[in-house]
Amino acid sequence: MLGTRFGGFRVVSPFAESPEFQRLLRREPPSDLIRIALEIARDAYPELEAERYLEKIEALAVRIRDRCPAGAKPRQVLGQINWVLFVEEGYQGNVDEYYDPRNSYVNEVVDRKTGIPISLSVLYWTLAERLGLVMAGVNLPGHFMLRVGRADATIFIDPFHGGTLLDREGCCRTVAGLLGKPVELTDFQLAPCGHDQVVARMLRNLKAIYFRSQDFQTALSVQRRLAALNPNDSDEQRDLGMLCLQLDRPADAISPLQLYLDSQPPAEDAEVVRALLRAARREVATWN
Incomplete structure (x- = not known):
């Protein structure tokens, strides 16, 4: 350790x-995105053997690599990934049980061959990288995709919908269909995003699911990671402190609640948070 x-x-x-x-x-x-995803999954599955899943993913990459001729163009490689992943292996987006937390854990995605846009994208991205494609995430509103190439040669990939290859207009149509209104995506929204943004989105999906079901114990490990990844996001610090109070962990609540008050003194809930912080400190003081 x-x-x-x-x-x-x-x-x-x-x-x-x-x-x-x-x-x-x-x-x-x-950083290795698939390893991070497996580390996050281990919070919910303590007995998870990461190497077993890495071996499965590597086996998929080898199968695809054997079918790609030397000097294959990106579209050829993407076509082979799509064939193996979505046709031979039967991976698909989980439309019927979208908010099942298992869809967000990459071990479950590999075992069940279904997931949500970001978890399927992490798997797809990992395969593409092992095949030599330089890929990036695209943090779209209400959806997550991948992209390869630059400028007018950019190809967008939608792993949730069978690895569909899209251009800019296709991305707009997809997001518009999901949101139920016309959408004109900006250059910023279509820009590549880094691993930190991808991991934050994965964690926020899980946070929303566990908060909705009031599974605060499981949410705590998710919120700890979110607060660490976004140290300057005062709301994430506040949410960590409030979760700790909810779970009767006043000592753990003190630091994040203080960070929230230090960064957001005029916040509307500042007085409430301040009162809770005082109560937490009084509780901890009785332990001495």
């Missing part, structure tokens, strides 16, 4: 069992 010695005691580093997530927090490129 990772940690440092301080005053004769071993102080365990945050996320000691998630070395790839730690690298992302330190902004040490290139």
Whole structure:
């Protein structure tokens, strides 16, 4: 277990069992997105054997690589990924049970061969990278896609819909269909996004699911990661503190609630949060 010695005691580093997530927090490129996804999944599945899933994914990549001739164009490689993943293996977007939390955990996606846009994209992205394609995420409103290439040669890929290859107008039509209104996507919305944005979106999906079902215990590990990944997002700090209070962990609530008040003194709920912080400190003081 990772940690440092301080005053004769071993102080365990945050996320000691998630070395790839730690690298992302330190902004040490290139982080391995599929390993981060598996580390997040281990929060919900403590017995998860990450290497077993990495071997399965590597086997898929080898199968696809064997079918790609030397010097294959991106569209040829994407076509082979689509054939193996969606035809031979039968992966598909989970339309009927979209908000099932299993759709957000990559181990479940591999086992059940179904998921939501971002989890299927992480799997697709991993395969593409192992085949030599330089790919990026596209953090669209209400949807997540991938992209490869630049400028007018950019190809957008929608793994939730069978790896459909799209241009800019196709992305607009897809998002418009999901939102039920016309959409004109900006260059910013179609721009490549980094691993930190992808991981944050994965975590926020899980947060919304667990908050909706009031599964606060499971939400706590998700919220801890979100707060660490977004240290300057005061709302994420507040939500972490409130979750800790909800779970009767007042000592853990003090720091994030104080961070929230320090960054947002004029917030509408500042007085409520301040009162809760005082109560948490009083509770902890009685332990001494």
